[in-house]
Amino acid sequence: MYEKKIPKNFSCGMAVLMEIIGGKWKSYLIYLINNDVRRPADLQRAIPSASRRVLDLQLRELEFHGIIKRVIYPEMPPKVEYFLTPFGESMLPVVAAMEAWGGEYMETFRQLMESKKKSMLTDGESVEIKDKPVIQRRRTLAKAV
């Protein structure tokens, strides 16, 4: 089993949130569970391109962080369901904001990725060569570190 070597620094809330939902399928999982897709096999069917192993791993991570809870039913064949916890639900407004922002940008994004695939040369478009500026340099955080 893999053991990480480099310690991570969670000095800002963003880093914490990214650690919690940063895996490839986690946002899909949160969405599906919140929409009543609760059983592992159903989750897998809803995301056919995902590796079952990674779905399991990421479900376990969400569980570890208290975002979801796992309910095991004592029967055969095995029956398990996942539910969002109240804590997990506290994240939903944030997830919705992220989803909304991404949805607005999606069309542009796809065109960008398409043009990137075609040319692999899209640098420089937003480069601006400036004359010597007269703008007064303001205080920077770097100096405070």
Place this chain on the structure above:
Amino acid sequence: MYEKKIPKNFSCGMAVLMEIIGGKWKSYLIYLINNDVRRPADLQRAIPSASRRVLDLQLRELEFHGIIKRVIYPEMPPKVEYFLTPFGESMLPVVAAMEAWGGEYMETFRQLMESKKKSMLTDGESVEIKDKPVIQRRRTLAKAV
């Protein structure tokens, strides 16, 4: 230069947003640039544990997606500054929400990660063994796929 083999699917806004700000240092970079830390060397000094190469790469990715723009001043030694674009600024409320949520959870998070390091055996705490439920199964998205 690395070329990805497995195509990614951006069928939801979350996936798009995660692609844009998903790198290890990107959220830090957005925060710093929004707080007037604009020059590459200053960004590096503000995040001493980051690899300079990756900072450059992730700045380029943010630029590619139009989140920031790079301004090159014609002078020696080289002078470059990065600015948030209006589009990048449209992301700030989302970033703030993410930051706020992560900040609230931070203390619990740290304790969790600490206990994980100690025992590597934290599974099962949220497991609930249930009697046969009488809850009526509702429609699932999986069936619609």
Place this chain on the structure above:
DNA sequence: GGGAATACGGAAAAAATTATCCGTATCCGA
């Protein structure tokens, strides 16, 4: 000359994440 400042890209290595493949278990039906 060497070291400091500035900025940054290619190549290769290391670390981390994801995917594949093997295995565990029970029950039911062809």
Place this chain on the structure above:
DNA sequence: TCGGATACGGATAATTTTTTCCGTATTCCC
């Protein structure tokens, strides 16, 4: 018996991200 259903973990391989190391350039100062 085999294949389907259910759920899931260890080991290993493949892919991806991050890091290290090499290099490019100019100017200034000791």
